[in-house]
Amino acid sequence: MQKHAITRLVSLVIAASLVLAACGSGDTDSDDTTTTASGETGATDAPTQPGEPVRGISDDNVVSVGAWIAESGPLAVVANIANAARLRFDQANDEGGVNGYTFDFTSIDDQSDPAQTVNAARELWENDEVFALVHPYGSGGMTAVEDYLRENDVPTLFPFADSRILFSEEEGAPDNAYGFVPFYGDTIRLMLEYAVEEQGIETLAVLHSNDVLGEAGPDGASAAAPDLGLEIVEEIGYDAGETNFAPLGRRVAESDADALLVWSFSGSTQVIEAALESGYEGLLVLHDGYRGGFFLNSLTALPYDLEGRAITNVWWTPVTESDSEVQEYVDLFNAAYPEGDVNLGQSGWIAASLFLDAVDQTTADGSELTWPALKATLDSWTDEAIAGSRGINYTADRVGATQGKVRLFEDGGWVDATDWVTYARYTE
């Protein structure tokens, strides 16, 4: 009897699988994501009649935008970015909106889990029917959703992720993606060029974390080194969860390299300290996270004289500067989130400001806001500078950030070592 029941069960399952496979095969219509249930047009279609509904914009001109970001889990600190973006949109709404449009920003917590990132992307695009994604965060998640974004032409604005993912030279940028983060290789080249020309370095040690961000370090250094006549004498990768940094520091000291490129967020100051403890005396070449906030504070707290011995780079004006636009953000953020990280959140504020600026430029003459119209505005940007951002240019490629500057550690902070410099790839 049991055997008979098992046989029936298995047979039923096999039959069901064949039937369902037949139903499901080649199925593309059941999940058509470019047409909503209400019949609104997709992002790539402009309304053909005035007053026709535009995807992501309500009848009373509320523009719905969204992003995924880690708001819990080990990377929850980046929630500051979403908070800053929300703050900017709220500010715009409080001021009466932009040319009649107000904004609704939705963030979904993906816990840095790619499976949840994919879900969050679909939620925002298919359920929330957002007008655009603004500043979604995370390289791991972006890799997971890249195909989805491409296949569905999802407007993806100013993502905070390694630009090699969405804007790779092999595949090219998705039609509706506009970047914000320069290629890390470009920022590394900029710093190494300065180090070679101004500080005469000839050998380089590279220390990086074994994650998507960290891998950009040795990749960028390897690409730039031959052109600059640099020799990479040591490359040390370590896990993001490292707790014992002393041996890494010993190896750096033993390498006796003229400069040390540190490309990681996790444990970077600890490993720098370990190197200094071991007597390392070369130049420190640091990622942009050291522009301010926790990283800068941790660097200045080290009991070692780093005057003129450390450089970093920025591609927007950091919160430590007295720029009025930037200070406006600092004051508002600190008031709203006194325990938050104003330095880390700044990119969210900038991204939201870029979007609002694009909306303003698109609709200033009374034109209706649609995706094609906004896209045309973005395509026209050659040197946009909003809320601290610099050199936003979408005419060459759509990476966006085309300028950076090198900063030198002096008097417990950073001073400009160079002026704003256009990255080499845009001048060749």
Added chain:
Amino acid sequence: MSLTIQLVVDGIIIGAVYAVVGLGVVIVFRTTNVLNFSQGAVATIAGYLAWNLMEGSGLPYGVALVVAMLVGGLLGLAIGALVTFVLVRSSPLTKSVATLGVFLFLGWVARRVFGDVGQVLDRPFAGSFEVGGIFFSGHGLFVAVLAFTAIGATFLLIEKTRLGLAMRALASDEETARGHGISLVVTSLAAWFFASALGAGSGVLVGSFIQVDHSIMNIVLLYSIAALVVGGFGTASGAVVGGLAVGIFSSLMSGFASPSYKNTFVFALILAILIFRPNGLLGKAAITVPETVGGEDHPRLPRPGTWKLPRSVLSTAAIALLIVAIPFLPHPFSLLSYSVMLATAVVVVSLSLLMGYSGEISLGHGALVTVGAYTTALILAQFPGTPFWIALLASAAAAAIVGAGLGLVTLRLSGIYFAIATLALIYVVQEVALQFREFTGGAAGINIGSPVLFGDIVLTGDRSIYYMTAVILALVLAAVVVLTRSPIGQRWTAVRDAPIAAESSGVSVKSNKVSAFVVSSAIAGLGGSLLTYIVTFVSPFDYDLFYSIFVILAVILGGSGSWAGAILGAAFISLVPVALSRSSGLTDALFGIALVLLLVVAPSGLRGFVEHRRKRAEQRLTTFAASQEIDGAASEN
């Protein structure tokens, strides 16, 4: 030579920290049999508190340390009270899982109270000095002195005080100890207080030696638990020996080999030690986390034969119909999420099988899922258009091979030693995926396309993927039912219920344990393959230690040994976070609270809870029917 000495010195310092953290774990475990996952969160809160006291109130380091330890101790007391009084009817395994919920909640509290930014505590002794070519960090030495002082104080407590005597008595023979008037409650709570105070102190030490943030103490805790296994889990001296051994070895590996492979080397060392010393260097007997306390309300590992055919065809058909109908009904979650749930249920089934028939818990199941996931991704990268069922089978085979290898290596291990040995697999698989970038994409991972049924028939769209996953889950469940009734399953049952009798009848306990692990691994690999098809992506970090722990959680929550339990458990761990994803950062807090509440209300899991309610309802119905009959007979008379 000087570099070697340098690295050994560095290793002793960090090893002392591991030892202190490990001692806190040991004290609670030996007194209460609970593995305290919340210790990392308590240490984090203590570290941030100390920072606030020093920066905000200007208190000196020593005062801040003592205050932080007192607060940590009180937090531990509260957690101990929860475990002792509220979860009184739960097994130690369930209590251990509950501390995971506490960990999530406290982590959220720490962020809310202290913010997100990492901090480095002020150091009484900064800078470094050189002696004979060896560099000594001033603060490193200070931390080492404090750590060894704490170790010494702990030994004094355990060996020379009445409380320590009570703890040792309870650890060695609870019944006898209680019979001699030793209060389990008082001693347990005292252990929780002291252990948490010690853990809090370690948080301050790490905060000044490395930094305070919301993840570092969990990593230190992991290393400390690994060190405990090396030294001999459950012994204080083992914690110290293990901590120092792991600290020195990892330092040497980082210095001479590659920090990238350090975790692999450390866990390979652990495996090697356990092969020759299955109870660790100083351990005496295998330490297990008991899963039963007695009484049917206590959650158990699945009993052999509980993978039954469903009792009620009607209820089974109803659930099957619901699963089939979901895409056509209004549903609060996306089909993608439901697909992930069903694929996760496959993984839960795999672990449930292992836990049931070998009696062991695997912390490395995420690695087997990763093996399956990457096998599928690599096949598709090299041979696009490969039918999905070929990739699925290949993934299952690959995971089975890996499982067989690990199973053979860990033949002599059991309990916590087996669990830690399986943890090694997580790091090995992760490192392989990271290092072979040209094939695996490194940290960036691999994207794949839609699954191919055969030929040109491609399964596109969420609905197709959903049904594909549901069918695979159904086939896996059917296979498990058949397997557990086959000669293999019968041998597993015999080994599980009466290992000595089985051995004397010619049934090899070890080879059957390995075969259970192999089958479990194959199913886990299948789950990994499904997840890759659903998410269309895999990276080295997707199915890490926390994923493995959550799968264990799903087995316990859902109630093991049943397909409904597997789906319920999978639903909890995969859908609840999605449901909370718009809660503006409240996910951890709400999930942690939900987890603890669930364990309080349903200590035998969700399925057991439903089953219990059903039985009670049946009893009431029977009683009512009987009383009606009696009344009827009486009225006739």
